[in-house]
Amino acid sequence: MDLAQQVAERRPAYLSELAQGTDRFHEPRRADCPWCGSRRLRTRLRTTDLLQHKPGRFVVDECRDCAHSFQNPRLNLEGLDFYYRDFYDGIGAKNAERTFANGGSRKRYLASARALRVHDEPESWLDVGTGHGHFPGTAKEVHPYTAFDGLDLSDGVENAKRDGRIEEAHRGLLPELAASLAGRYDAMSMFHYLEHSTDPRAELVAARTVLRPGGHLMIEVPDPDCGFAKLLGKWWVAYMQPQHLHLMPLKNLRRELESLGFTVVATDRREAHVPADLTAALLLVLNHVLPHGDDPWRPRRPSKLHLRARAALFWCAVPALLATQVVDRLLAPLLSRHGFANAYRVIARRDADA
Numbered sequence: 001m002d003l004a005q006q007v008a009e010r011r012p013a014y015l016s017e018l019a020q021g022t023d024r025f026h027e028p029r030r031a032d033c034p035w036c037g038s039r040r041l042r043t044r045l046r047t048t049d050l051l052q053h054k055p056g057r058f059v060v061d062e063c064r065d066c067a068h069s070f071q072n073p074r075l076n077l078e079g080l081d082f083y084y085r086d087f088y089d090g091i092g093a094k095n096a097e098r099t100f101a102n103g104g105s106r107k108r109y110l111a112s113a114r115a116l117r118v119h120d121e122p123e124s125w126l127d128v129g130t131g132h133g134h135f136p137g138t139a140k141e142v143h144p145y146t147a148f149d150g151l152d153l154s155d156g157v158e159n160a161k162r163d164g165r166i167e168e169a170h171r172g173l174l175p176e177l178a179a180s181l182a183g184r185y186d187a188m189s190m191f192h193y194l195e196h197s198t199d200p201r202a203e204l205v206a207a208r209t210v211l212r213p214g215g216h217l218m219i220e221v222p223d224p225d226c227g228f229a230k231l232l233g234k235w236w237v238a239y240m241q242p243q244h245l246h247l248m249p250l251k252n253l254r255r256e257l258e259s260l261g262f263t264v265v266a267t268d269r270r271e272a273h274v275p276a277d278l279t280a281a282l283l284l285v286l287n288h289v290l291p292h293g294d295d296p297w298r299p300r301r302p303s304k305l306h307l308r309a310r311a312a313l314f315w316c317a318v319p320a321l322l323a324t325q326v327v328d329r330l331l332a333p334l335l336s337r338h339g340f341a342n343a344y345r346v347i348a349r350r351d352a353d354a
Helices: 003-020 077-084 090-103 103-117 135-138 156-162 174-179 200-210 227-235 252-258 279-291 304-335
Strands: 041-048 057-063 068-069 124-127 147-152 169-171 184-189 211-220 262-268 343-350
Touching: 003 090, 103 135, 103 169, 103 184, 103 211, 103 343, 124 135, 124 200, 135 147, 147 156, 156 169, 169 227, 174 200, 200 211, 200 252, 211 252, 227 279, 252 262, 252 343, 279 304
Parallel strands: 124 147, 124 184, 147 169, 184 211
Antiparallel strands: 041 057, 057 068, 211 343, 262 343
16 A cells, blocks of 8 residues: 555544544643642743644643753643654654664664663663664674663564564553563663653653662653754754653753662763754754645645645755755764753663662
């Protein structure tokens, strides 16, 4: 079945859901910070879905006391299902696969794997939010004697096992599976995972359960203190609404880990930085202003002339995209050291039980 047929097949279901409105996809707006409980909130961002252009509006609030940022009102489970659908799977699967399997991603995977080798050579490693297992599949080159397993909510984790990237596949949510995996792993990784979770604290508690004493947890998440957040506003791709539910400053995450019985052994912004802010922003703008594509959440398929115009205009912008990509990469060593790193890494060792 080609892409146009897949879109046509999905359209009736999408339109049926949208006929009921999008307000039902949100929980009630909360008046306090989910991290520290303060009621001193400010609106940091108002935006629409700039990723897939599904209908809906989203707000990111920031706590004036602890600086935690969070989607408010947050999507409920039905909303998460709706807005994730066809992004990593379905009609979006090929694009997602290209993103996670490209050369830049591979380079970052290797750097992350080497970062842990300084502190540990684990026998067993659980990659949480593994998707199709691209990190474990690459990290084996750095840790050839480590058994890598993966955990994910999607069926991608089962494909990762089938393709030999991981040895065991755990499908579900980490807090729900933690008890059955207690004390099984020497190392765990959460790469751009916590910001998607509904309750980051519960994920960290679960990670402590799964790790053996002395084991290491590696986390990489977007940095809400990144200078690009202010410079680019809603076009900063790390806001990634409506998928990113929480944006945690490094100091908050560090304190939480320490309160749970971890010792933070390393933090880093330079290697965690993904040099794509300007390129991604330009892509978001282009997809916003160009004639829209054939999406199943739109009432009807665009005409052939409409789709050809979109393709032609996009190709006209390719030189600008390539130039911006070069700028991103050239400036990365400088920007990542001076407040423009878009992500940070934390490595924490689980302390023994008292």
